[in-house]
Amino acid sequence: MKKLFSIVYTFWCLLVFVIPFLLLYPFIYICIQNKHWHPFGHKIIRFWSQIFFLLTGMIIQKDWKFRPDRSKTYVYVANHFSYLDVALGMNLVENYFAYVGKSSVSKVPLFGYMFDQLHIAVNRADKDSRTKTMLRGIRALKNGRSVFIMPEGGIVSKEIPKMAQPFKDGPFIMAVENQVPIVPISYLNNYEINPANLFSWALPRVIINMEVSTIGKTKSDIEDLKKEVYDVIQGDLDRYYKLGKTEYIG
Known part of the structure; x- marks a missing residue:
């Protein structure tokens, strides 16, 4: 019975994902055609994400240890165990930002074109692609885009x-x-909701952690920053699974 419910719920999630996207796509496409309109395209996509979580009944449980300033620029990082992570990030982050994601997304009809134009695709097997991605990300941050x-x-x-x-x-x-802050984000249970090709209903739980300052930091501090951010996110995950998922508050 549980498997049947999961199949039906997955079908509903796909419908709620695809139909609003197709209805909103003409407006997204128009915004893509002019770089000055890209922020409006971003807002439309965020609205699409909000529709998805509302109509699927996945009301996001947010633990705000830090509330990013909408007028400032950040580098957001999160653990990645599920395809649901990307949609949740779009719903969660209020700043205008660019996702850095794998280039294979570009092959998806309509969605791929949208991603290529509004975000940053990277082929991790290609050194040149990784270099270009780095430069695009640095340029986005210099222009005030997270x-x-x-x-x-x-x-x-x-x-x-x-x-x-x-x-x-x-x-x-x-x-x-x-010299912009890093904001670690912990997705606690997305993997339980969407472990592979099926969805199981639950309330997504996420922690937005305190910013990690990079003021005065140099490339020699990269390894220390990586460890600090890893410890923050992994610490949240360890506590969640140790304390018992339904009892965890944050």
């Missing part, structure tokens, strides 16, 4: 809820280069 990166480099952990190590250097270099 960046959101999953520093594990994809859904790669073999021991969930332990994150994969080592973290990629990219987000930390971008933050240091621009």
Whole structure:
């Protein structure tokens, strides 16, 4: 019975994901055509994300240890165990930001074009692509646009809820280069909701942690920053699974 409910719920999630996207896509497409309109396209996509979580009944449980200033620039980093992570990040972050995601997304009809134009695609197997991504991320931050990166480099952990190590250097270099704060985000149970190709209903739980300052930091501090951010996010995950998922508050 549980498996049947999961199949039906997954079908509903797909409908709620695709239909609003198709209805909103003409407006997103118009915004894509002019760089000055890109922030409006971003807002439309965020609205799409809000529709998805509302209509699927996944009311996000947010623990704000830090509330980012909408007028400031940050590098957001989060653990990455589920495809739900990207949609949740779009719903959660109120700043205008660019996702850094794998280039294979570009092959998805309509969605891929939107991602290429509004965000930053990277082919992690291509050194030139990684370099271009770094430069685009640094440029975005210099222009006052935040960046959101999953520093594990994809859904790669073999021991969930332990994150994969080592973290990629990219987000930390971008933050240091621009002297902007890093905001660690902990997705506590997205993997339980969407572990693979199915969805199971639950309330997504997320912690927005205190910013990590990079003022005065240089590239020689990258490894220390990576460890500090890893310890924050992994600490949240460890407490969540140790204390009992339904009892965890934050």
